[in-house]
């Protein structure tokens with residue numbers, strides 16, 4: 001038996017609860033040809049627990065306007081239900097089935113999987129839309145997207161008229177966007193049903209185009225949803241789904257909506273706990289990685305950590321400890337995944353490990369719900385997560401590390417049992433699990449509400465305090481946000497949306513303080529500078545200060561720093577990097593120039609990843625501003641090529 005990389009080992013005990021098997025274990029042959037792969041997928045689909053209740057679920061959606069579905073992780077809700085509804089005729093009149101996810105990576109990977117299951121090209125019948133990325137076409141009928149994306153879509157189409165069904169997936173996460181979306185969907189559903197029962201009353205408005213505009217403007221102050229009076233909509237079907245949902249409170253919120261439970265899971269997940277609490281969870285995670293690597297059978301490992309810095313340090317430690325092992329045991333590859341990682345790097349975790357190697361994926365809670373990472377058999381869960389908190393008194397928002405809820409722990413362990421039986425190593429005793437909160441505190445009760453309020457105002461919701469939130473945010477937090485939006489000029493003295501600025505701000509996908517800065521910048525002739533500054537402020541620390549090279553990195557930083565302040569310093573970094581890249585491009589390929597830039601970043605202690613992300617955000621900001629025709633088109637053209 002080989003020794004552990006660092007001599008230590010974790011002591012785990014089995015959970016008292018064992019999951020039941022309700023499915024078949026599949027033999028995935030990576031060399032299978034396309035035909036065999038299709039057959040394999042069809043077989044997998046048929047053996048999912050949800051497959052046995054396909055007809056019943058379609059009928060439930062047909063007979064209920066709102067349906068709540070609770071089903072175990074991996075039972076097939078996210079990938080199968082939209083296909084069942086498509087086959088059940090819910091898109092016959094051209095309507096779209098929209099499925100929202102709290103995270104971009106889930107929307108992208110699930111859409112890819114469903115397109116493959118349907119045997120279609122991604123972006124045709126099945127597609128996805130996330131901020132700054134659209135893989136849909138006019139033929140898309142099953143559309144995965146983030147909840148935030150659907151909210152923005154509602155700004156342009158308040159009745160979400162293109163959708164016949166909207167499925168809110170992973171509703172247990174209670175992100176601020178999910179909560180706002182639930183309230184909005186409730187009123188959209190009512191307005192669409194009303195449009196069917198109300199008598200048509202459009203002739204006189206049609207007769208006079210001049211007064212139509214006035215009337216529309218007058219109604220807008222009350223609610224945009226009333227603007228379309230006289231137009232008939234088809235009813236909107238709503239489905240709320242999760243593996244760990246408090247079905248009763250969701251049902252009550254939707255006026256006693258029907259809730260159904262999809263029983264069974266495909267593969268069992270063995271839950272193991274440590275015998276006693278771990279004093280250093282990072283070290284415990286490292287020990288467990290090597291314990292699995294050296295003692296358990298084949299299968300990849302997914303480790304949940306709290307953030308980029310922690311992930312990078314664990315990655316380094318794994319690599320250092322690997323070198324202490326005999327060569328034969330060194331076949332372990334690490335892959336990080338966190339939200340600010342560029343998406344092409346995020347996608348690397350979904351590639352199979354080379355033959356003979358084991359993958360270790362170091363992830364934040366980005367990989368907690370909906371995603372299926374092929375090969376994962378082992379999950380390591382220290383039971384912690386970085387969560388947003390907001391202090392209304394100071395107006396300061398921060399991220400702090402807190403214990404996960406039971407719902408999150410369940411989702412994490414669920415990642416292990418998706419392709420076969422798995423194991424989840426919880427790095428805390430079972431008694432601690434029992435003490436965890438059942439569900440996560442809704443984000444809306446612990447974040448700055450300015451962005452959300454601005455969006456609601458732009459949607460025509462004037463009475464924010466009276467808005468039908470599932471759980472009301474703190475009144476003081478609402479008042480503070482209203483005040484700050486007024487000070488930014490997004491709202492009038494009566495706290496109504498200020499036109500056109502408030503509307504323009506709502507349409508830019510950044511915090512109100514930044515959207516206002518972008519809108520104002522052209523008046524002050526500094527749009528280029530503001531675009532760069534806002535882009536740089538969206539990314540995590542741009543300077544890289546390793547402990548062992550503190551002096552060197554500080555000296556490098558001085559070359560960019562400006563006595564005029566941090567914003568000017570960020571501008572200097574971006575521009576110097578850009579000049580370097582432009583010069584490098586002369587006479588070389590784009591790839592080579594990018595490689596040179598990475599080297600330059602390293603030499604100058606700049607975080608290359610953050611810089612690349614800032615360049616992406618800059619491009620997005622330019623294209624978003626271009627959409628707002630009112631804003632300084634001419635000056636934008638100059639920067640569009642940056």
Ligand SMILES: Nc1ncnc2c1ncn2[C@@H]1O[C@H](COP(=O)(O)OP(=O)(O)OP(=O)(O)O)[C@@H](O)[C@H]1O
Nearest residue numbers: 073074075076077078079080113243370372418419
């Ligand atoms: N990208 C993928 N690659 C391979 N298999 C996949 C993929 N996505 C889904 N699957 C398979 O389909 C099964 C069902 O996945 P699905 O996401 O529909 O379940 P779910 O009930 O929504 O789970 P969760 O609540 O965890 O999101 C998975 O267990 C896995 O076997």
